[in-house]
Amino acid sequence: MTDSHTTPQAATDKQLAAARELVEDLANHLNLNASVKLWDGTVVPLGENVDSPLAITISSPGVISSILRRPTLDRLIRHYAHGHVGFEGGTLIDLGAQLSDGGSRKRLKNLNKKRLISQLWPFLFAKGEKPERSRDYSGDEGGEGREKAENKDFIQFHYDVGNEFYKLFLDPNMQYTCAYFTDWGNTVDQAQISKMDMICRKLRLKPGDRMLDIGCGWGGLLCYAAENYGVEGYGITLSEAQIAYAKDWAKQRGLEDKVKFEIRDYADLDGTFDKISSIGMYEAIGVSNNDLYFKTIRRVLSPDGLFLNHAISRRAKKKKTRFSSRAEQRALQKYIFPGGELDDIGHTIMGMEQAGFEIHDVEGWREHYQLTTKIWCERLTARREEAIALVGEETYRIWVAYLAGCSLAFGRGAARLFQTVASHNAKGPSPLPPTRADLYR
Secondary structure (H helix, E strand, O other), rough: OOOOOOOOHHHHHHHHHHHHHHHHHHHHOOOOOOOEEEOOOOEEEOOOOOOOEEEEOOOOHHHHHHHHHOOOHHHHHHHHHHOOEEEEEOHHHHHHHHHHOHHHHHHHHHHHHHHHHHHHHHHHHHOOOOOOOOOOOOOOOOOOOHHHHHHHHHHHHHHHOOOHHHHOOOOOOOOOOOOOOOOOOOOHHHHHHHHHHHHHHHHOOOOOOEEEEEEOOHHHHHHHHHHOOOOEEEEOOOHHHHHHHHHHHHHHHHHHEEEEEEEEOHHHHHEEEEEEEOOOOOHHHHHHHHHHHHHHHOOOOOOOOEEEEEEEEEEEOOOOOOOHOOHHHHHHHHHOOOOOEEEEEEHHHHHHHOOOEEEEEEEOOOOHHHHHHHHHHHHHHOHHHHHEEEEOOHHHHHHHHHHHHHHHHHHHHHEEEEEEEEEEOOOOOOOOOOOOOHHHH
16 A cells, blocks of 8 residues: 555565565574575575575565465465465475474564564555465365265365376375385385385284275285285275276286275275274274274174274374364365364274274384475475476475475474274283284394
8 A cells, every 4th residue: 555655666665675674583583594585586584694595485565465464374375375475495394394493483472563563564555465266175174064975075185186196206006104114214115115014014914814904095005915915905995096096006916806996985894804904094084983983993803803093193182172173274174185183092092992992002103204294295396397287286386385294293293193903802812922023023
């Protein structure tokens, strides 16, 4: 907004000067090894002796005006998805790693409030950059009171982005869950094989076992188990893209008589299985459905069978609250995983025991997923042009930010991951050896 004595160019110059001053003040408090690149190409350091190429980019003064008038995470995501805000010379992980000490918010509280107001004033009434709607879920992304038919919509929104897109950053076995690094220097491809093998060992698979994989993804785990442990596999998913890939892959490997894949909701399961795996599926069902989920699994598990639940979790709160009430979770549901919700491990175990399971083993893999998602983010970023050609720039940018955000969340402990092994809660001996020694042969 300008008065009759202020030219548009003068107003623009005033905004540019105010933005420079604001970044300089932020630099004095944050001292980051990064910069801010303003809309005129000016690069303002965010700390002393900056030598990193990492820069936060702002495409126009209208971006600041828009966010200032409605400072929500959703609006920031929209601006980011359309390239109005972005990163050069690095990723969100590189920036987040510098802010992970937890003191950044405290340091920002020391900003001079009067000076801050004067710096933001030129943007307050100026024309804002319109944040266009990005790729998001158009229905009830929270999944409250979900109908079973919505489960398929939720899954397909995320996984049917395209098999070729996921191939850009996943390993040859198309494992889209946490890898297992027996050495931190291993490649993610090696670590994914180690993950599949560890799951097979924890389930004590043996030739002839009937194995069910709930949320089987692209079929990699079942094919691995059939080839290396001689199981008869049955995998279910609600993703059309995944099921087509899994069936074709099994055929190419000569496993069509050993493994079977179907589109099926877990609630419709029947039959009996010796071993059951749920790898990265529990997060998709919603906490209010965990009773149905665990009772269904126990119903189809043989009396002497084993069940392995591999799931992301959140930290337990002093006061029980739904995780979906947080802005970050609402954004995750809207743009990435509609219907998704994280449970804490204590509540998960309680639900399993209430459903009749006996818990034998719980292992945390938080750091493994921090590294897995970091590598995925780096791989996808390195193949930016291919990704944009496949899915468009908005989807590419959202996925890169999602993977980076996951890595940061696991790094600071806001997100965890546990593998839990359980069996029927029966009297007498369990179907397990006396120690874990066989897992690390």
